[in-house]
Amino acid sequence: MSPYKMNxxxxxxxxxxxxxxxVQESLLSSASGFSNYRGILNWCVVxxxxxxxxxFLENIIKYxxxxxxxxxxxxxxxxxxxxxxxxxxxxxxxxxxxALYTERRLAVGTISETTGLILHIFNLSCILVIPxxxxxxxxxxxxxxxxxxxxxxxxxxxxxxxxxxxNRWCREIRQAKAKRLTRSYSCECSQRILLVFSDMYYFVxxxxxxxxxxxxxxxxxxxxxxxxxxxxxLFLMQLLVGLIQQWMVPTIQNSMKPFQEMDFSRMVExxxxxxxxxxxxxxxxxxxxxxxxxxxxxxxxxxGDREFYRDWWNSETVTYFWANWNIPVHKWxxxxxxxxxxxxxxxxxxxxxxxFLVSAFFHEYLVSIPLRMFRLWxxxxxxxxxxxALFVSRFLNGNYGNAAVWISLIIGQPVAVLMYVHDYYVLHxxxxx
Amino acid sequence: MSPYKMNxxxxxxxxxxxxxxxVQESLLSSASGFSNYRGILNWCVVxxxxxxxxxFLENIIKYxxxxxxxxxxxxxxxxxxxxxxxxxxxxxxxxxxxALYTERRLAVGTISETTGLILHIFNLSCILVIPxxxxxxxxxxxxxxxxxxxxxxxxxxxxxxxxxxxNRWCREIRQAKAKRLTRSYSCECSQRILLVFSDMYYFVxxxxxxxxxxxxxxxxxxxxxxxxxxxxxLFLMQLLVGLIQQWMVPTIQNSMKPFQEMDFSRMVExxxxxxxxxxxxxxxxxxxxxxxxxxxxxxxxxxGDREFYRDWWNSETVTYFWANWNIPVHKWxxxxxxxxxxxxxxxxxxxxxxxFLVSAFFHEYLVSIPLRMFRLWxxxxxxxxxxxALFVSRFLNGNYGNAAVWISLIIGQPVAVLMYVHDYYVLHxxxxx
Numbered sequence: 001m002s003p004y005k006m007n008x009x010x011x012x013x014x015x016x017x018x019x020x021x022x023v024q025e026s027l028l029s030s031a032s033g034f035s036n037y038r039g040i041l042n043w044c045v046v047x048x049x050x051x052x053x054x055x056f057l058e059n060i061i062k063y064x065x066x067x068x069x070x071x072x073x074x075x076x077x078x079x080x081x082x083x084x085x086x087x088x089x090x091x092x093x094x095x096x097x098x099a100l101y102t103e104r105r106l107a108v109g110t111i112s113e114t115t116g117l118i119l120h121i122f123n124l125s126c127i128l129v130i131p132x133x134x135x136x137x138x139x140x141x142x143x144x145x146x147x148x149x150x151x152x153x154x155x156x157x158x159x160x161x162x163x164x165x166x167n168r169w170c171r172e173i174r175q176a177k178a179k180r181l182t183r184s185y186s187c188e189c190s191q192r193i194l195l196v197f198s199d200m201y202y203f204v205x206x207x208x209x210x211x212x213x214x215x216x217x218x219x220x221x222x223x224x225x226x227x228x229x230x231x232x233x234l235f236l237m238q239l240l241v242g243l244i245q246q247w248m249v250p251t252i253q254n255s256m257k258p259f260q261e262m263d264f265s266r267m268v269e270x271x272x273x274x275x276x277x278x279x280x281x282x283x284x285x286x287x288x289x290x291x292x293x294x295x296x297x298x299x300x301x302x303x304g305d306r307e308f309y310r311d312w313w314n315s316e317t318v319t320y321f322w323a324n325w326n327i328p329v330h331k332w333x334x335x336x337x338x339x340x341x342x343x344x345x346x347x348x349x350x351x352x353x354x355x356f357l358v359s360a361f362f363h364e365y366l367v368s369i370p371l372r373m374f375r376l377w378x379x380x381x382x383x384x385x386x387x388x389a390l391f392v393s394r395f396l397n398g399n400y401g402n403a404a405v406w407i408s409l410i411i412g413q414p415v416a417v418l419m420y421v422h423d424y425y426v427l428h429x430x431x432x433x
Numbered sequence: 434m435s436p437y438k439m440n441x442x443x444x445x446x447x448x449x450x451x452x453x454x455x456v457q458e459s460l461l462s463s464a465s466g467f468s469n470y471r472g473i474l475n476w477c478v479v480x481x482x483x484x485x486x487x488x489f490l491e492n493i494i495k496y497x498x499x500x501x502x503x504x505x506x507x508x509x510x511x512x513x514x515x516x517x518x519x520x521x522x523x524x525x526x527x528x529x530x531x532a533l534y535t536e537r538r539l540a541v542g543t544i545s546e547t548t549g550l551i552l553h554i555f556n557l558s559c560i561l562v563i564p565x566x567x568x569x570x571x572x573x574x575x576x577x578x579x580x581x582x583x584x585x586x587x588x589x590x591x592x593x594x595x596x597x598x599x600n601r602w603c604r605e606i607r608q609a610k611a612k613r614l615t616r617s618y619s620c621e622c623s624q625r626i627l628l629v630f631s632d633m634y635y636f637v638x639x640x641x642x643x644x645x646x647x648x649x650x651x652x653x654x655x656x657x658x659x660x661x662x663x664x665x666x667l668f669l670m671q672l673l674v675g676l677i678q679q680w681m682v683p684t685i686q687n688s689m690k691p692f693q694e695m696d697f698s699r700m701v702e703x704x705x706x707x708x709x710x711x712x713x714x715x716x717x718x719x720x721x722x723x724x725x726x727x728x729x730x731x732x733x734x735x736x737g738d739r740e741f742y743r744d745w746w747n748s749e750t751v752t753y754f755w756a757n758w759n760i761p762v763h764k765w766x767x768x769x770x771x772x773x774x775x776x777x778x779x780x781x782x783x784x785x786x787x788x789f790l791v792s793a794f795f796h797e798y799l800v801s802i803p804l805r806m807f808r809l810w811x812x813x814x815x816x817x818x819x820x821x822a823l824f825v826s827r828f829l830n831g832n833y834g835n836a837a838v839w840i841s842l843i844i845g846q847p848v849a850v851l852m853y854v855h856d857y858y859v860l861h862x863x864x865x866x
Contacts, residue, residue: 304456
């Protein structure tokens with residue numbers, strides 16, 4: 001009935017009023033060659049919004065409002081006179097200064113490279129061991145406080161490791177230059193090294209794990225950009241906490257029974273029910289951390305390099321996902337672990353597996369110690385990425401590969417979450433929970 | 434970690450080993466200009482499949498297997514010795530032959546045009562009134578049997594109306610030609626008209642509502658195409674019945690309580706819960722009827738014109754949807770109702786509204802009479818399309834218009850279904866149901 005169709009119709013029928021059929025195929029027949037299914041994307045979006053609106057409504061009807069901002073405080077604080085996580089974070093300055101002084105000594109040559117290396121290894125070991133020991137022994141440390149302080153110490157470990165490596169490379173280049181004066185290096189390594197507090201603390205707060213002298217800087221602080229990121233940070237933080245309280249916690253609690261009774265079909269049903277909120281929370285967390293928070297820090301510090309993630313949502317292989325969703329860590333692994341291993345002659349597959357092994361170690365470190373429970377689920381989850389990557393790259397490509405990556409993300413995470421929660425419940429509330 | 438990224442990294446860093454940052458924006462910042470979100474489509478598909486897999490599993494756990502092929506028979510047959518619907522369908526031949534004999538008389542001129550018109554009007558009125566009267570009075574007629582026989586009679590009404598019009602136009606053209614011999618018509622109207630049984634019954638079985646002499650024909654019956662359509666017909670038929678028994682019926686039964694208690698938030702929750710299976714069933718029905726069944730009939734009859742639907746899934750306006758999802762009816766409305774009205778000088782909007790009015794009448798006719806319940810919900814549902822069409826074309830376009838069309842389809846239908854089912858329950862099982 002659209003004007004266009006009407007015109008067409010009149011044109012066709014003006015020879016004879018009533019001849020109104022023509023030989024033609026149906027659009028859905030492969031012979032028609034038709035391929036415009038743009039509307040299907042809108043259909044998907046509408047269906048997803050409606051389905052989740054229903055889930056949201058069902059949840060509110062079933063559980064009422066569970067969001068409770070006061071309860072959040074108790075996650076950080078068990079005993080208001082003992083702030084172990086905050087103390088740990090303040091103590092971290094000691095390790096930063098230790099790394100800086102070691103490098104100063106190395107730069108002027110008062111200690112040898114070997115002594116410097118030993119001092120750095122000792123300093124880095126302390127960074128990993130001291131917070132872990134604190135979290136395991138101090139009973140007033142909550143799990144959330146533990147995760148946050150261990151996370152900060154892990155970031156610090158990676159940053160100071162990079163600081164040590166980068167400064168050593170710098171010295172090596174300058175020594176090489178001093179020996180062979182003909183070759184000229186145009187890079188900053190040949191300039192005077194400024195081993196000062198301000199430079200060190202800029203690196204500690206900058207949203208990167210890789211040290212270099214004179215980071216690229218943006219020309220000015222865009223106030224509107226800064227405000228938008230800040231508002232996003234605050235709003236998404238509330239949303240995350242609300243979704244966890246309202247959606248994750250009751251679903252997880254409902255999952256405990258089928259998991260203890262090993263009722264398989266209900267286990268799968270619960271797992272799929274958990275997958276949706278878990279995945280949405282992970283997506284919001286991704287945006288909150290990698291876009292809002294890191295960009296906020298970067299804007300504040302006029303840090304120019306904003307590549308905190310690449311287009312991992314288009315990943316057609318598992319390795320592409322891991323190489324693109326978390327660029328600061330990926331860059332660090334490449335620069336300080338994978339490339340040095342390749343230079344030493346390790347083959348690519350072994351080096352890649354080693355990266356996953358280190359990553360698996362840190363995942364386990366960040367989960368097991370705050371929960372005071374050693375189960376290796378996070379470790380195994382990360383290590384399972386290696387055979388998964390081989391499988392996907394071997395058998396699937398294009399959109400199938402992309403769908404496989406999404407499925408592993410959506411299903412893989414809640415499996416690990418349920419494993420830990422199940423074991424935590426059994427440990428703390430006995431088998432009758 | 435992909436080889437491409439590695440090469441890039443080495444290239445960038447070969448000037449200086451450790452300069453690894455560059456000024457750049459995050460991809461999700463509008464300043465980056467990045468727009469490749471192809472992976473999001475795959476994400477939508479994966480999320481939809483997983484969500485519905487869970488719903489399916491939840492349904493099986495809650496209700497067990499409800500699919501029962503024997504129960505289906507009872508929908509058609511209340512009393513095995515009384516087959517009112519089948520009898521009605523056999524009787525329809527009388528009306529077909531009446532139309533054919535009237536046209537034969539008109540062609541040779543033994544009755545006048547006016548007498549012919551009166552005979553046709555009488556015949557067409559009988560086609561609408563007799564099955565309706567039968568369905569309302571014969572108690573052994575089930576609702577499903579009623580819908581099927583009334584549907585067949587409605588199709589027959591439209592076909593014979595078209596038959597009458599097309600033959601009259603043909604006579605008018607031949608008379609005009611006889612008067613002014615200079616103008617030559619190249620069309621088939623000027624040829625001898627074959628008012629024979631075979632021609633009439635070919636039209637009755639052909640998948641079109643618009644009559645013309647010499648339909649365009651396909652060259653041969655493609656056996657593999659025919660078999661595929663037949664298998665689709667059989668499989669989708671089972672799937673439809675299974676989905677209705679397993680998914681629609683329990684959901685509708687669960688919806689009755691909130692609707693009687695007028696518990697608003699639960700009513701919305703139930704409505705959204707019903708919307709998903711209802712919409713899927715409608716989509717499967719669309720494919721089953723408009724692609725599989727009509728193509729099967731067309732292939733069998735070597736009927737050439739397979740345009741039974743156009744790309745309604747891309748509709749950006751409500752009128753585009755109605756003009757493209759059901760081409761046989763749309764073509765009939767255009768040829769025998771909308772265009773004759775325009776020729777008589779009616780304005781476009783009025784003619785369009787009249788088409789919706791007739792369509793609303795037939796929707797109501799097909800629902801109210803088999804259920805023996807006059808509620809006008811279907812009528813009002815169709816008539817509501819006129820203001821909806823005005824609203825969408827006025828305020829929304831592009832993907833927003835498309836999303837609005839999808840929402841009206843996904844939400845509008847279950848509202849009407851729930852209205853009828855609610856009233857049917859109240860009528861048959863009292864308010865305590």
